[in-house]
Amino acid sequence: MLDRKFILENVAQVKQNNANRGVTADVDRLVTLEQQRRAKRQEADELNRQANETSKRIGKAKDPAEKEAIKDEGRRLREQKDAAEAEHDRLDAEIFDILRLIPNLSHPDAPVGPGEEANREIRRGRHEPRKFGFKPRDHVELAEMHDLIDFEAGAHVAGHGFYFLKNEAVLLELALQKYAVDLLLAEGFTPTITPDLARTDVLQGVGFIPRGPETQIYSIENSDLNLVATAEITLGGMHAGKVLDAEQLPLHYCGVSHCFRTEAGAAGRASRGIYRVHQFTKVEMFAFTRPEHSDATLERFCDLQCRLFDGLEIPYRVVDTATGDLGGSAYRKYDLEAWMPGRGDAGEWGEVTSTSNCTDYQARRLGTRFKQKGEKGTQFVHTLNGTAVAISRALIAILENFQDEDGAITIPGALQGWVGKDRIGVKM
RNA sequence: GGAUGGGUGGCCGAGUGGUCGAAGGCGGCAGUCUUGAAAACUGCUGAUGUCGGAAGGCAUCCGGGGGUUCGAAUCCCUCCCCAUCCGCCA
Numbered sequence: 001m002l003d004r005k006f007i008l009e010n011v012a013q014v015k016q017n018n019a020n021r022g023v024t025a026d027v028d029r030l031v032t033l034e035q036q037r038r039a040k041r042q043e044a045d046e047l048n049r050q051a052n053e054t055s056k057r058i059g060k061a062k063d064p065a066e067k068e069a070i071k072d073e074g075r076r077l078r079e080q081k082d083a084a085e086a087e088h089d090r091l092d093a094e095i096f097d098i099l100r101l102i103p104n105l106s107h108p109d110a111p112v113g114p115g116e117e118a119n120r121e122i123r124r125g126r127h128e129p130r131k132f133g134f135k136p137r138d139h140v141e142l143a144e145m146h147d148l149i150d151f152e153a154g155a156h157v158a159g160h161g162f163y164f165l166k167n168e169a170v171l172l173e174l175a176l177q178k179y180a181v182d183l184l185l186a187e188g189f190t191p192t193i194t195p196d197l198a199r200t201d202v203l204q205g206v207g208f209i210p211r212g213p214e215t216q217i218y219s220i221e222n223s224d225l226n227l228v229a230t231a232e233i234t235l236g237g238m239h240a241g242k243v244l245d246a247e248q249l250p251l252h253y254c255g256v257s258h259c260f261r262t263e264a265g266a267a268g269r270a271s272r273g274i275y276r277v278h279q280f281t282k283v284e285m286f287a288f289t290r291p292e293h294s295d296a297t298l299e300r301f302c303d304l305q306c307r308l309f310d311g312l313e314i315p316y317r318v319v320d321t322a323t324g325d326l327g328g329s330a331y332r333k334y335d336l337e338a339w340m341p342g343r344g345d346a347g348e349w350g351e352v353t354s355t356s357n358c359t360d361y362q363a364r365r366l367g368t369r370f371k372q373k374g375e376k377g378t379q380f381v382h383t384l385n386g387t388a389v390a391i392s393r394a395l396i397a398i399l400e401n402f403q404d405e406d407g408a409i410t411i412p413g414a415l416q417g418w419v420g421k422d423r424i425g426v427k428m
Numbered sequence: 429g430g431a432u433g434g435g436u437g438g439c440c441g442a443g444u445g446g447u448c449g450a451a452g453g454c455g456g457c458a459g460u461c462u463u464g465a466a467a468a469c470u471g472c473u474g475a476u477g478u479c480g481g482a483a484g485g486c487a488u489c490c491g492g493g494g495g496u497u498c499g500a501a502u503c504c505c506u507c508c509c510c511a512u513c514c515g516c517c518a
Contacts, residue, residue, distance in 0.1 A: 042478065045487040052487090055446075055499045067498090074498040199509095224508085243438055243475085245456095369475095371438065373456060378438095378475075 001364045002102055004034055004095070017105055020112050020323040025101040033095045040088040047081035104361040107295075107332035111322045118322035119335070125309055125316040129339040129347065130401065137407060138342025139399040140273040143169065145407045146425050148399075149274060161263065161278035168424045172398065172411070173281060173391045175418035177256055180283040180308060180388040184254040187304065189285065194234035194255040197225045202237035205366035207329040207358075216261045231255035232385040235286035240366040243378055249370055250289040250297065254388060257282060273396065275343075275350065280392035287384045288368065291360065294382035295332075298357040301386035302334045305353045308388060312412045314397045315339040317349060330356035336387075338397040352393040355386030 007014050008031055015027050054074040058067060106112075111120040143149040147167055154163035165173055181191050203210050203217065203226055210217040210226045218227040228234055235255045244251075259282050274280070285304065289297050302318065309316050321333040333356040337349035360380035363369070369378040402410040408425040416422045 038478080041487085045478070048488085049486060051498080058446090058498055071498045078498080245438070 001099055001361060002104070003360075003364065004099070007031070007099075007102070008034060013105075014102065017323075018102060020106060021103050021326060022114055022324040023101065023103050025098055027098075027102070030095055030098040030102075033091050033098075037088055037091040037095060040084055040091060044081050044084035044088055047077055047084060051077035051081055103326070103328045104331050104359060106323045106326065107357070109320070110326070110332050111320055113322035114324035115322065116325045118324065119319040120322070121317050122320050122334075123306070123318040125306065125314065127310070127313050127315045129315045129341070132341065134405040136341040136347070136400060136403060138273065139340075139396045141342070142399045142403055142407060142409065143273070146409070148424075158278070161276075163274060163277065168411075168419065168421075169395060171419040172395060172415065175415040176389050176391055176394055177281065177283055178418050179311070179414055181254060181256065183308060183311070184283075184285065184304070184388060187252075189252045189254040192231075192235070192253055192255045194228070194231045194257045196228055196258045196260070198228050198233050198237060199224050200226060202240060203228075203233055205240055206233045206236040206362055207327075207365070208233060214264055216264065218260050218262055227260035228257060229261050230259050230282060230385075231257035231284035232286060235284065236362055236366060236383055236385070239288065239368045239381075242368060244288070244368070244370040244381065246290065246370050246372040249381065250287055250293060253286045255284045255286060257284065259390075274392040275396060277392055280390060282390045283388040285355070285384075285386040285388050288363075288381045289384065290370065291379065291382050294357050294359060294384060297382075297384050298332060298334070298355060301355040301384060302336075305334075305336050305355060305386060305388070309336060309338065309352070311414045312394070312398065313414075314352075314394075314401055314412075316352065316397075321354075327356075329358040329361050331359040331361070332357050338393070338401075340396055340400050341403075342396075342400040350393065350396065352390060352397060353387035356384065358383045358385070 002014070007027065011027060011031060018025055018027065051074055054070060054077060058070050058074070111118050113119075137145075140149075140151075148165065148169035150164040150166055154161075185191055197220065200210050200219075201224075208217055208229060209215055210219055216229055220226065234257065235253050238253070239251075258279060260279050261277075263276055263278060285301055287294075287297050287301070306316075306318065316336050316338045319335050319337060321330070321335055326333050333354060335351050336353040336355075338352040339347060340350040341347040343350055359382050362383045363380040366383075368381050368383070370381050371378045398412060399409055402412065404410070406425075408423055411419050411422050411424065413422075
């Protein structure tokens, strides 16, 4: 959520930003309604003040008849106040409906454009895409060769989009988790394993919409719980409604969770294999920072992602996400796209991680603030999230990049210790 | 799933229907004392909105929502959440 006062004072900027992001929201109407709402608020406050004053006079009145007269006046004032307040609440609800459509502001350096075509490549990994002397297989084929992923069994028990990891794929998942957590631990992150479910108000605070036709969220029937789509939800909700001390900041968490996504409307879109699935495991980074530190923290998260993938020897590029592709909460977002040799005709970049600076947009909705000692009032913290490793996508990159002509797969050196071998598919 | 007890300011914790934004404590800030610090003592110290140049004023906020009343942290209803115990269970 943006600050209403800010919107009123920067109408043109907000409108331009909406346009850059491809969002339609009636900002003019919001401005009108907000002005009306404020007037109603003042009216209600004034009536309430008079009513309070009247109530105090009742005790002092001696004559019973006079007392009754004052009571009547008090009742009348309360009624008027209630009416003004009801109108205020109606306006407020309408304003909120518009407000929730308005996305965060955008970083001035973020490329402006309608979609991912406008993303700007800003960086490459240490390893360039390898030249294959043969036609590389895609991860589905490789997984089948080595019995690493059982799609059929997954569909059998849970439907399309679910799968069993098997054999070395399991070891790779565990190794990737350990690899990512260890690195972040050394960087001062507090490691957590978060709940895989969260309440609806937490989802909404972080910016996820658990209802509606286009929802990505699985909800638990007869409860207020939802399966999380990312640990960003649970980590972001940790301090909802709290006022933190400025000295506590920044807080850096890393969270391991399962991620569940309905992928509504994504049918047929790069749906082969485990690129887009209903469940996967992810190690997530999350930070609560002071406003002046969020830009630098985004760079740090991006650097950490690069270190993680450089360490796995996976080729990748980093793109600065265009305004039209930022989503609602992000002020700036970097995507790390790994080279996936089995995608498309001759390989394609595929998003493996993503990191966003959400500034105070999530915090305002979540009510996560901080207080600077000796200063009056509170401020909203800034929140940032970033993928350390999304296991399913990392698996694709590993299988496809490290395959040999006979289909054998070399396990990245960084993971060999945990997997317990250096190759998959070597004939004994 | 059953039983009970709770949800009050940054934190802990009192609170008779009006004098309660709310005792007390902790924490924080300032001062006294001290070479300095600690301790001790004294004073100050909630958030949000709104008006005002400022000083300050006003309104709201005691889990959420509804009700009773001229007036509710306090009484009633309802929902949510949290804790403990029992049962079941990895």
